[in-house]
Amino acid sequence: MIRIGISPIAWQNDDLPDITSAYTMEQALREAREIGYTGVERGQRMPADTKGLRAYLDEAGIGLCGGWYSGTMFTNSVAAEIDQIAPQVQQFKDLAAPCVVYGECSNTIQGDRAMPVNNRVKLDRDRVLAYAANMSELAKWVTDQGMVLAYHHHMGAMIEDQDDLDWLMEGSSDELSLCFDTGHLHFGGGDVMGTLDKWGHRMTHVHYKDVRMPIVERTRAENLSFLDAVIAGAFTVPGDPTGTIDFAAVTAKLAAMDYDGWIVVEAEQDPAKAPPYEYSKMGYDHIVAMCDAAGLKRAA
Numbered sequence: 001m002i003r004i005g006i007s008p009i010a011w012q013n014d015d016l017p018d019i020t021s022a023y024t025m026e027q028a029l030r031e032a033r034e035i036g037y038t039g040v041e042r043g044q045r046m047p048a049d050t051k052g053l054r055a056y057l058d059e060a061g062i063g064l065c066g067g068w069y070s071g072t073m074f075t076n077s078v079a080a081e082i083d084q085i086a087p088q089v090q091q092f093k094d095l096a097a098p099c100v101v102y103g104e105c106s107n108t109i110q111g112d113r114a115m116p117v118n119n120r121v122k123l124d125r126d127r128v129l130a131y132a133a134n135m136s137e138l139a140k141w142v143t144d145q146g147m148v149l150a151y152h153h154h155m156g157a158m159i160e161d162q163d164d165l166d167w168l169m170e171g172s173s174d175e176l177s178l179c180f181d182t183g184h185l186h187f188g189g190g191d192v193m194g195t196l197d198k199w200g201h202r203m204t205h206v207h208y209k210d211v212r213m214p215i216v217e218r219t220r221a222e223n224l225s226f227l228d229a230v231i232a233g234a235f236t237v238p239g240d241p242t243g244t245i246d247f248a249a250v251t252a253k254l255a256a257m258d259y260d261g262w263i264v265v266e267a268e269q270d271p272a273k274a275p276p277y278e279y280s281k282m283g284y285d286h287i288v289a290m291c292d293a294a295g296l297k298r299a300a
Contacts, residue, residue: 002259003299004287005039005065006032007207007266010276014044015111016227019270028276029060035281036288038299039065041101041264050091057095064097065262066150066179066205070105074158078137085138089147098262099148099205101179102135103157109226110156116223121158125167128159132171139176150179150205155187156226162190169199178202182245183209183235183267187216192245196253206254207266208287210236210243230268237267237279239286251290259296263287 011028013020025045032040040062047053057064069088073081085100092100109115123131135151142149151168153159159168165185169178180203182192196203212233219229238247254263265283291298 001297001299002254002291003038003065003262004036004284005041005262005264006037006280006283007041007264008032008043009266009268010271010274010280012043012045013268016230016268019231019272023271023276026060029057029062031277032280033060033062035277035284037062037265037280037284039063039262039264041065041266042067050094053091054095064092064095065264066097066099066101067092068152069100069102071102072104072106073134073138074104074131075106078134081138082141085142089142089145093145093147099150099177099179100142101150101152101205103152103154104159105157108154108157110154111227113225113227115225117156117226117229118220118223120156120160123158123164125163128164128167129171132168132176135168135176136173140173143175148177148204149175150177152179152181152207153184153188154181155184160184160188162188162195165190165195166198169202174202176202177204179205179207181207181209181266182247182250183207183211186211186245187234193249193253196250196257200253200257203259204261206259206261206263208238208247208250208263208283209265209267210238210240210245210247212236212242213244231270233269233273235267235269236274237265237283237286238290239282240279247286247290248293251287251296252294255294255296
């Protein structure tokens, strides 16, 4: 059984606030629910306190389907990282969110518009394995609290390409689950279907995001930053004919795995080129069609 959610990033981009300044978070939630989405990932412009966030989401008639945590495990001790993540873990547990989405930010360049994405930190296998061991300890603590820690591989971060992801999964325990992001994996040169085959049993959260390969190729060739690639249109929603990824195949694989969880549309774009409502509806409609075709049951 799957549920379909969305990140509000199309309406309210936390990394590029100027391009979405004409939109509000209230509009994002209202329109997302109107389209049919039943969950939204937490955004920075939502209330920070649990009581306020619950009331805010309830008013919009939408649930919390996860949310980003900016991790620093690479430069932090496990104990210190536990102290930092504990409030979000408790809040997400209180709000019945499915997981905390963990992204390593201690050495990422994803938010630096002056830094080419090609210049991201690339670690060797031994260093990733050592990092994975610490992430396992953190994930075990999160699991013991009754929450899921889902690791988000990300462009510009130290876990970006196929080797990075494979080493992280190989070196970590099953308590560390995977937030599988189709767009970031394809942009990073990874194997979308192969990763599902290899690590699908560790996957607890899915981001559906497509890529426009001509823009990805130009980003690499011209040494553009990750944020410049976003503005140029590297990402788009499922169902966009300019995209690349075969979501019918991905969805069929999820059905074969009996995937039970959220599929979340998270496709940051410049709203001047990709109106949020139009593209978010395109993504939703395409996911519904793909799920129905694959026999993947959807929650009401």
